Amino acid sequence: MKLNRRIVTGAVALLLLCSSAWAQGVIKVGIVGPRTGAAAATGQAFDEGIKLATEYVNSKGGVLGKKLEVVFEDTAAVDKAASGFERLVTRDMVVMVLGESQSSSALAEIEVANRLKIPFVVAEAWADDITAKNYPYVFRAGPSNxxxxxxxxxxxxxxxxxxxxxxxxxxxxxxxxxxxxxxxxxxxxxxxxxxxxxxxxxxxxxxxxxxxxxxxxxxxxxxxxxxxxxxxxxxxxxxxxxxxxxxxxxxxxxxxxxxxxxxxxxxxxxxxxxxSMHEKVELTDLAKYFRESYVKTFGKAPTDYKSRSIFDAILIAADAINRAKSTDPTKLIDALEKTNLKTTRGMAKFGMEKGSPRYHQWDPPMxxxxxxxxxxxxxxxxxxxxxxxxx
Amino acid sequence: MTGKRLGFISALILAGMCILPLGLGIYPQHVLIVSLFYVMMASSWNLLAGYTGQVSFGHAAMAGIGAYTSGILAVKAGIDPWIGVCAGTAIAALLGLGLGALCLKMGGIYLSLTTLAFSQILHIVIVNEYDVTRGTMGLQVPGLMAEYSKITYYYIMLAAAVLTLAILYRMIHSNLGLNFRAVQNDEVAAKSIGVKVLQVRVLAFTVASAMAGFAGGLYGHYLLLITPEIPSLDLQFNVLAMTVIGGMGSFIGPVIGAFALNILAEKIRDYGEYHVLVFGLVALVVARFAPNGLLGIWRRFRTRPHARSSNRLQD
Amino acid sequence: MFAISLMNGLVMGVIYALAALGVSLVVGIMNVVNFAHGELYILAGYFSYLFASALGVNFVLAMVIAVGLVFFLGLLIEYLLIRPTYGNDMYSLILTFILSIVLQNAYLLIFGPYPNKPPLWVQGATDVFGLFLYGNQRLAALAAGAALIAVIFVIIKKTWFGRIIRAASQDREMAELNGVNTTRLNMLSFGLGCALAAAAGVILAPVFPVTPTAGVPVALTAFVVVVLGGMGSLWGCVVGGLTLGLVENFGAAFISSGYKNVFGFMILILVLLVRPSGLFGRAKI
The missing domain is CATH 3.40.50.2300 (Response regulator)
Structure with missing residues (x-):
């Protein structure tokens, strides 16, 4: 029985740990992407973009008066992508999930997003099927094949x-x-x-x-x-x-x-x-801001454009949360569908034609x-x- | 341990496992389901490596056979996943029989390398035949029941793990088990006392492969996505590390190893991208300094509480 | 297509042979299969990159230092991990398998996921018999690999040290009775095996830059070559390496490039079925 009691104690402790994550004054957004394996370079680019975006959003007053916090889950292994997504939602209690750069992982994650009814804004996974399935909870603010x-x-x-x-x-x-x-x-x-x-x-x-x-x-x-x-x-x-x-x-x-x-x-x-990024061509003043703060923070010029893609995705998420005035998923979806936001890659706006991959899709210029x-x-x-x- | 006491303890643990997930959120439930999959994998691999001395690197491949057989049947032919899992188990058993027979003439290292080659061939075929398997992209498969439910999956996996362990226990604690040991310790001597060495080894290979196929089939329909990560060296590494850390060649060792490492892996995931490194280091230290695994350490402290001898391997 | 496949097969074959020599040496003397062989190959690539590109050391010197460092690391691995497992081949296999995973992830932590490439020895490409253009660095790698294999053969066949190695791999107990300190010999041969992996690594790294996980296929091919040629046989390594290099490249050219690596594994299983001791191997094990 001793062993069981220990397990129960452990379980209770785990639950407490989970609930304490629901700290006051913070709204959490989850990021998925490869941090290990062959595409780990994308994870590094995402890390850089996340840092700049959270600083930007929080310096502008955060979300719903609270600080925006980002939890970055490694989904390099396609078979772990779905459970990683699940973990973000059920353990870290994120209100929205963003990111992903591997189409195969994204295709597994959209199923979970739909099942758990959590808005998911894909940033850099290009397969058409991601938006072609027309899942109400799935958006893509990035290139499609x-x-x-x-x-x-x-x-x-x-x-x-x-x-x-x-x-x-x-x-x-x-x-x-x-x-x-x-x-x-x-x-x-x-x-x-x-x-x-x-x-x-x-x-x-x-x-x-x-x-x-x-x-x-x-x-x-x-x-x-x-x-x-x-x-x-x-x-x-x-x-x-x-x-x-x-x-x-x-x-x-x-x-x-x-x-x-x-x-x-x-x-x-x-x-x-x-x-989607060039060292000299800048489409908006936000692109200029991104470059300058990137150079200031990391001491080098940005190269991998995926750092900027995730920056945009976080801005889109923060904007949607603020306009929805809530973290309720259906209200968030509503707000996302009405997105009309200036990002580093131009005005973000999601397509609404059902039955095609253009649904919930914004193709930034390449x-x-x-x-x-x-x-x-x-x-x-x-x-x-x-x-x-x-x- | 007497049979009665053992039965009582197992019943208690089983009852505990039945009520355990009720108070937990769906993420801890997921961790437990994956742990149960690894319990099946590590325990059946232990039958090969721990009891008959055949260190196979194709065990994860057999799980892949089970998963892909069932998944492809479900996706391409619309066959019910339960029938698919049975078919996957059968095919893994057949391949295990074949591979076991193929490796008969070889000893030790040759067997390891042949099974390694088998697992690599399977991996390459799966990656290249993407028309059928969808390669590295992963095959999306239907679940075991119409409505997705974590807790139901948990009980299915628990039942499957208990079934696997019960079969293994019966095998190990029968005459067959004695033969296994005999074959591992000294093949020539075993032969001289009338043990049919070849049959014993092939039987172990077939049964272990069938169990891996069964576990893989269920796991695939739980994940809803079957990828070449199932028949991969990484998964093989997990299975091996769990068995070695828990205690190779003991019945309960791999079970402890599977739970301990899987839960540890979840814990250290919080430290970002280096969880595999920590995982590997722990495995290396335990494998090096405590060759009988956690179980060995525990037994040592039980039997000789005052002896503080080092756990070094003997020459 | 035929000509370039032949050429590619030769280059890859020589490198495979070199990498496999290290595995074969260790198997022959110690009956240990070093699963982390590929990771040591990679480590040497990283070292030569680090010294030559980052610290500006002359590239030849950088390569020598890299091989030397990996040699000492090999001694250390033998002392810490392998020595306690003598008499249990399977346990050393398990330990080195875990070690390979640890090293891969350590490289990711230290060097990052990006590929690292030491400087080229020679630039440009050469027109080979008017048939095709071929990278000069690959030609240089072919020459260096072949020369190194020749040197190893001379050492094994002609020197006192080589005689000890041959004696120990033929009959360990006998060598011991004749006064060979096998503990020290084991340590030394394991270090040498690792140094051979390192040599292959520094030669090939300028052609194929190193990444944390790039060692896995290297080790797998080395195992195939060793089994093909027979465990512990040096000639077997050379013949096995060349066979594998040619089969892979012709297979990729005329059958399917996706299945390139399958051909090697198929041959491995076929050879083991027909001649379990390999083409040149001893019947033992």
Whole structure:
């Protein structure tokens, strides 16, 4: 019996611990994202954005007169994503959950959000299915695969008048999804294409590059996240595939990570990447604020745009809580649907057409940028362009 | 311990386990459900590694076989998850029989490496055949019952764990169990006293694999998402560490290890991204200095309360 | 396609052989499979990056220091973890398996998730027989790897130390009777095994930058090579390494690149089925 009593005591203590988390004067928001594993760099970017956003929100009076507090849960392992989400809601008592950058994790989390009836604003997971399911509690304030392809990548390919492209995509929800969408868009635009799925942790792309070289494409649309992209770019240079064929990193951040240049060397020059952030182009004064406070806090310029995406998501959440004047989920959803907020990436506003991935979706503008002698040159859209494609 | 007393204690613990989740929130309930899954995994792995000396690295793979069989049947053919779990258990048993037979001629390290290769092949196949398995994205599967309920899942997992443990207990405390020990300690000697070494080893492999398949099937339908993380080296590491820390080769050791490590893992999760490191260090220290695990430490203090000898391994 | 697959197969094969030599040495003498072999490979990559890129040490010197440090770490691991487990092969396997997970997560804590890459020895690419362009660094890695393997062979076959190693791996008790201090020999060979992993690491890190978890496939391939060639056989390592490198690259080129790593494991199981002691191995174990 002794053992049982101990268990009961432990359980009671645990309960007390949980309830004490419901401290006075604080409203908690949960963040999900990978802090370990292959995409842990995103977790670091999120951490930076969280710090700046909470300071910003709290300096403007917080939420409902209380301080905003953020709890960041690691959801790197897809199988732990759902339970991590559950933990935030039931243990940490967060009123809303934001973030996520892995589509596969997000797809598991939206089920929990819907079951527990808790608003979930996805920041950087791109799979269309996340919003296509039209769950009332799920929003996305960030790029979607179809949005990126139709608004940026396909248009850029036509803009540069590429005749033949090669699509190489990693074997994940994001990679396969965006690869398929790109194939359709290329077929529609009358651009010749060939495509290939690759293992995202592969270190050696020589064989694949030999196949690509034989096809003689004008551009390679590479949907590979993480270090895999560095290997791909460096080896494409070594094998002489690029810069004859221009490489586009369809995700962006890997081309901006601190070690990009160390890993790819001179072969990194003339590589293109998609990004919602550019070192000089700033869409709103909030973007300027973000850059300045980032430099002040971390002593370096922001590179991974995901730090800014989570910043925006937190601002959207704080704004919704303040307008809802409550933390009640249905009121929060109502407020989120009426969002019309200036963020670093322009005015955030969620789509309301049911039956499509545009429901509860806000696609921030994306840029296509090229590295030219270690300078970022915006190629697309033309109204933001700061230079021309070089090859 | 007499049989009567043992029965009484087990009944008490079981009753405690039945009422335990009632006062808890859904997150602690989740932790308990995962712990029960690991109890099944670690105890059945213990049958292989602890009782017959076959350190298999393919045990998590067998859980993956169970989970994916059932999940694919449910998603692609609309088959009821309960039937799927049975099918998954059967297929894991068959593969266990095959793998066990394959490894017969090999001893120790070769067996470990072959099972490692098996688990890697399975992992690669699952990742690459994403049309069927959805690869690293994970396969979303239906639950075991129409309405999602944590507490029902808890009782299902509890029943499954009790069933698994009861079967293991019966096996270990029968003539078969003696044969297991004999095979582990000295194969040649065991053979000379008429133990059918090969059959005993293959039987252990088949039963343990079936149990892993069963546990994996239920776990998959609990998580509602089956990913290659189930048949992975990381999960294999958890199972191994729990068994080693709890006490390999003892019946109750892996059960203690599974609960202790899973709850510890939850505790140190609060310290951010380094929980796996702490987890590994604890496992390393215990494995190095207390080779009989927590159970061994406890027994040492029980039997020799005044002796303060070090727990070093003997040469 | 054929030519470049052949070339790739050779380069990878030599590196596989080098990494596997370390595993094989330790298995041959101590009957211990070091599961953390890949993590030591990675550690050497980190060290050479740290000294060459961050501290500005000459890259050759940085590589030597890296291998030396990993050698001493190997001695320490043997003393702390492996020595108490002699006579129980499975327990050392379990301990090093846990160690590999600990190291992976320690690297994540210390070096972060980003890939780290020591400086290239040579820049650019070379046109090989007018067939294809091939990275110079890869060619350099091939040369360095082959040279190192040759040196190891000379040491094992021609020197006094090599004779002791061969004697101990053939018959431990006999060597002991002849006055070999096997405790010290174990420590030394474990350290050497780790140093070989480190050597493979510093050679390949400029081609494939190191990340905390990048050691896992390295160790797995080394195990496949060792089993393929037969535990404890040095020639087996070279033949096994080259076979695996070629099979993987031809398989990736002509069958499926996603299944690249499966081919090795398939061969492993097939070889074990037909010849459980490997292609060149002793029947023991």
């Amino acid at each position: 179809s949005g990126v392809v139709s608004q940026s990548i396909a248009k850029w390919v036509q803009f540069e008048k590429f005749k033949k492209v090669f699509i190489i995509a990693e074997n994940t929800d994001w990679g396969i999804g965006i690869g398929k969408l790109t194939e359709n868009a290329m077929a529609k635009a009358g651009v010749q294409f060939e495509s290939m799925i690759t293992e995202r942790n592969s270190q050696d792309h020589y064989v694949e590059l030999t196949k690509i070289k034989a096809y003689k494409p004008d551009a390679i649309l590479a949907y590979i996240y993480g270090v895999g992209l560095h290997y791909f770019v460096a080896q494409a240079g070594e094998t002489g595939v690029s810069p004859k064929a221009v490489i586009l990193d369809g995700a962006g951040p890997p081309s901006l990570w601190p070690d990009y240049w160390k890993n790819v060397g001179d072969y990194g020059n003339l590589e293109c990447f998609a990004s 840029l296509v940028i090229q590295w030219q002698k270690k300078q970022q040159v915006v190629l697309y859209p033309p109204e933001a362009a700061t230079g021309k494609l070089m090859r």
